[in-house]
Amino acid sequence: xxxxxxxxxxxxxxxxxxxxxxxxxxxxxxxxxxxxxxxxxxxxxxxxxxxxxxxxxxxxxxxxxxxxxxxxxxxxxxxxxxxxxxxxxxxxxxxxxxxxxxxxxxxxxxxxxxxxxxxxxxxxxxxxxxxxxxxxxxxxxxxxxxxxxxxxxxxxxxxxxxxxxxxxxxxxxxxxxxxxxxxxxxxxxxxxxxxxxxxxxxxxxxxxxxxxxxxxxxxxxxxxxxxxxxxxxxxxxxxxxxxxxxxxxxxxxxxxxx
Numbered sequence: 001x002x003x004x005x006x007x008x009x010x011x012x013x014x015x016x017x018x019x020x021x022x023x024x025x026x027x028x029x030x031x032x033x034x035x036x037x038x039x040x041x042x043x044x045x046x047x048x049x050x051x052x053x054x055x056x057x058x059x060x061x062x063x064x065x066x067x068x069x070x071x072x073x074x075x076x077x078x079x080x081x082x083x084x085x086x087x088x089x090x091x092x093x094x095x096x097x098x099x100x101x102x103x104x105x106x107x108x109x110x111x112x113x114x115x116x117x118x119x120x121x122x123x124x125x126x127x128x129x130x131x132x133x134x135x136x137x138x139x140x141x142x143x144x145x146x147x148x149x150x151x152x153x154x155x156x157x158x159x160x161x162x163x164x165x166x167x168x169x170x171x172x173x174x175x176x177x178x179x180x181x182x183x184x185x186x187x188x189x190x191x192x193x194x195x196x197x198x199x200x201x202x203x204x205x206x207x208x209x210x211x212x213x214x215x216x217x218x219x220x221x222x223x224x225x226x227x228x229x230x231x232x233x234x235x236x237x238x239x240x241x242x243x244x245x246x247x248x249x250x251x252x253x254x255x256x257x258x
Contacts (some may be wrong), residue, residue: 009090012149013040013138014158016095019087020133021166024048027131030189031174034163038180039155040138041146047132052103055110059122062099062114064089088133093117094145095138101131116141160185161238164202169243171198199226203239207232227258 027050102109111125210232
């Protein structure tokens, strides 16, 4: 049942990276490092310096329909990208997962290992505050899904685009993307109001020099960000990034409108 349900969340390595990085953002991390091998099929590792999880939260996070994020019975709280605990069991059901975490203020770190949805034990570990999640051999327990994956190059390109979009929105967080041991992206932490500098890192200097800051409000709706000057064009819409309430969206209506 878990492996079938995993298909709702995990169709390709990109989905795993998105879930794990958004968890790190929710955890208040100021630095996030992502490592992948073979386009994410052999390894996806996301390490952050966020608030971490206690032993009890770590055990709870890998249970179906459970979360380590809500401290009170407030299910209507939508300040988070997702509930760490909803995606983790789905990912663990189709891979070999290892989670190492240490809560801020805690003296001990703990590590839990799950293969194909089966828990192999929880034990003490060593690390600074934060969380590291390793996902190896994606779809090892559901090999039929491997045939639907694209090439290593295509999967890596999709992950790179995702990190660029997340880095542009969360420019107060440092992001690193490492492929097969080589760093291919690095976006340093910047001030919350320094959107132009972040745009230079993500899009390049030519783009940033032709962008203008916008901030407009009407009827309770605010539109803010960067827009290209009328004389500057790009041949495709791939560099149009849209966010609604801090969440990435891809919407044809927004693309046509901008």
